[in-house]
Amino acid sequence: MTGKRPEDRSTMRFDVLNAVYAVALAVAVTGTTDSAAAQATRTREPAPPPAAAEVGIAAVVNDEMISAFDVEQRVRLLLVTTGVPYSPEAAKAARLTALRSLVDEALELQEARKQSVTVTKEQVEQSFQQVLDSNKVTLEQFEQLMKQAGTSAATLKRQLAAELAWNQVVLRRYQGRLSVGAEQIQAAIDRIKANAGRPESLVSEIMIAVDNPEQERPAQMLAQQLFDQIRGGARFSALARQYSQAPSAANGGDIGWILPGQLSSELDDTLGQMQVNSISPPVRASGGWYIIGLRERRQTPPPPPEVILVELKQLFVPANISADSATIDRLTAELNDAKASIKGCSVPRSVLDSLPDATFGEVGRLNVKDLPVEYRDAIEGLAIGEAGGPVRSTDGLHLLVLCDRDDQTQDAMMRDAVQRSLEDQQMAMLARRYLRDLRRTATIEVR
Numbered sequence: 204m205t206g207k208r209p210e211d212r213s214t215m216r217f218d219v220l221n222a223v224y225a226v227a228l229a230v231a232v233t234g235t236t237d238s239a240a241a242q243a244t245r246t247r248e249p250a251p252p253p254a255a256a257e258v259g260i261a262a263v264v265n266d267e268m269i270s271a272f273d274v275e276q277r278v279r280l281l282l283v284t285t286g287v288p289y290s291p292e293a294a295k296a297a298r299l300t301a302l303r304s305l306v307d308e309a310l311e312l313q314e315a316r317k318q319s320v321t322v323t324k325e326q327v328e329q330s331f332q333q334v335l336d337s338n339k340v341t342l343e344q345f346e347q348l349m350k351q352a353g354t355s356a357a358t359l360k361r362q363l364a365a366e367l368a369w370n371q372v373v374l375r376r377y378q379g380r381l382s383v384g385a386e387q388i389q390a391a392i393d394r395i396k397a398n399a400g401r402p403e404s405l406v407s408e409i410m411i412a413v414d415n416p417e418q419e420r421p422a423q424m425l426a427q428q429l430f431d432q433i434r435g436g437a438r439f440s441a442l443a444r445q446y447s448q449a450p451s452a453a454n455g456g457d458i459g460w461i462l463p464g465q466l467s468s469e470l471d472d473t474l475g476q477m478q479v480n481s482i483s484p485p486v487r488a489s490g491g492w493y494i495i496g497l498r499e500r501r502q503t504p505p506p507p508p509e510v511i512l513v514e515l516k517q518l519f520v521p522a523n524i525s526a527d528s529a530t531i532d533r534l535t536a537e538l539n540d541a542k543a544s545i546k547g548c549s550v551p552r553s554v555l556d557s558l559p560d561a562t563f564g565e566v567g568r569l570n571v572k573d574l575p576v577e578y579r580d581a582i583e584g585l586a587i588g589e590a591g592g593p594v595r596s597t598d599g600l601h602l603l604v605l606c607d608r609d610d611q612t613q614d615a616m617m618r619d620a621v622q623r624s625l626e627d628q629q630m631a632m633l634a635r636r637y638l639r640d641l642r643r644t645a646t647i648e649v650r
Contacts, residue, residue, distance in 0.1 A: 277301035283352035308365035315368035394464035410449035426485035426492035514607035515566035
């Protein structure tokens with residue numbers, strides 16, 4: 204399991220807010236440097252201008268209209284961000300996806316208004332700027348790219364606004380209500396441990412969800428189309444951001460290093476038969492149709508050392524480095540006597556009065572491995588609130604008090620990572636169900 208736990212679930216991986224198009228734009232600019240972006244904007248063939256036939260209504264969602272022009276603009280954005288050259292055939296293939304996305308966004312925005320969720324212009328502009336910054340693309344280069352594609356930045360900003368609103372709606376509804384059982388976490392950990400020592404695989408995924416039997420065939424066909432596009436040169440990460448409904452979509456489909464047993468049995472079997480730098484044909488597994496990309500394999504690295512954090516205070520008595528042994532012995536004896544009086548994380552006034560030159564204060568919260576050997580030896584085996592030492596330094600003698608200890612063992616870190624992954628999967632599933640329920644109760648007319 205990989206990745207860091209977000210402080211706020213507004214940064215969860217199911218959320219494509221983290222710039223759906225961010226790295227996908229690199230496909231169109233053939234690189235991430237300004238010079239490469241500039242070169243691409245000079246050499247890319249412009250798409251034909253919008254046709255008159257694009258005037259009209261493409262769909263009505265609960266009395267809210269989606270224009271044919273909006274659909275065409277989304278088609279062009281889809282093509283340019285996935286690196287597919289514009290052609291009538293490519294546009295036709297992308298039109299159904301574009302229309303479905305716009306219908307979903309209409310439902311999401313309607314639900315946001317119902318829940319009194321608002322998105323400010325500043326939030327949209329901030330997300331838009333993140334798209335540019337993450338690709339080192341200037342606003343001028345981006346606008347030139349959109350102009351050549353026959354669309355504009357406004358098309359992307361409208362989608363970002365819908366995503367921002369939908370994220371808030373989903374978080375408001377489900378945050379704090381996720382339920383991942385201890386048995387579920389332990390079962391996942393057991394599978395990982397059973398395969399410890401076997402080669403790891405660096406994997407990417409695209410998942411097309413199937414929420415009901417009617418979606419089975421369309422989902423399979425879309426997965427096959429995406430597979431064909433990747434084989435034809437389209438970038439996996441760009442298509443994952445655009446189409447995947449897995450939590451990894453915001454990361455370009457990247458799910459990190461995977462041990463045998465971490466994926467479903469269908470995907471695990473497929474992965475075991477793949478070669479590095481290859482992609483799988485669509486595979487039916489739990490939740491929908493998957494395309495798996497294998498980027499690298501390696502032997503499982505040794506686990507990192509355990510992290511032990513301690514919070515220390517110290518009773519310090521100054522003593523010159525040249526102090527005679529009799530003085531050091533006397534101070535050592537006095538500090539040893541003081542140990543018995545120290546309880547909790549404080550020193551009685553009587554102890555401080557008996558040691559006129561002594562000071563008591565915080566050392567801080569530190570990793571044990573970063574402490575000097577003498578300090579580590581002094582606190583080893585201490586219970587919370589006990590004192591160890593004294594330790595001699597060039598400045599004096601230190602009596603160390605252990606105020607807190609946090610053992611972040613491998614099992615604890617693995618458990619946290621597994622729980623995070625399972626919660627993200629659950630949130631993604633709940634978000635899809637929420638949108639599915641909105642579709643079921645909506646009046647949608649496609650023209």
